[in-house]
Amino acid sequence: MVDRTRSGYRCRTVRFVRTVKGDLPRDSYGTIVYELHNLGRHLIFVRWDAGFAVPMFADEIVLENPCNMPVC
Numbered sequence: 001m002v003d004r005t006r007s008g009y010r011c012r013t014v015r016f017v018r019t020v021k022g023d024l025p026r027d028s029y030g031t032i033v034y035e036l037h038n039l040g041r042h043l044i045f046v047r048w049d050a051g052f053a054v055p056m057f058a059d060e061i062v063l064e065n066p067c068n069m070p071v072c
Contacts, residue, residue, distance in 0.1 A: 001036070001037055002034050002035070002036055003034060003035040003036070003037070004034050004035075005035070006032050006035065006063070007032055007033060007034055008031060008032065009031070009032045009063055009064075010029060010030070010031055010032075010063070010064040010065070011029070011030055011031070011032055011044075011046060011061045011062060011063050011064055012027050012028060012029050012030070012061065012062060012064050013025070013026055013027060013028045013056075013060060013061055014026065014059075014060060014061065014062055015060070017056070017060050019052075019054045020054065021052035021053075021054050022050060022052055024048060024050065028048060028049070028050060029048070029049050029064065030046040030047055030048035030049055030050075030061075031046065031047050032044055032045070032046055033045045033046065033047055033053065036055070041057070042057070042058040043055040043056065043057065043058075044056050044057075044058055044061060046061065
């Protein structure tokens with residue numbers, strides 16, 4: 001099921017992540033597009049400032065100061 005509750009939230013990587021679109025060094029920033037729960041996995045689709053968008057596992061990123069968002 002697609003969840004857009006946190007769409008627009010900023011996030012960053014907690015460690016180096018290699019993706020099919022390119023490498024993301026630690027502390028790379030991006031914007032959440034949507035979240036997806038599938039087969040027991042929590043995936044978060046992120047549009048990265050590096051210029052590409054890929055799904056990430058929830059433990060690879062952290063929200064960047066979410067209480068600055070208008071919904072907090």
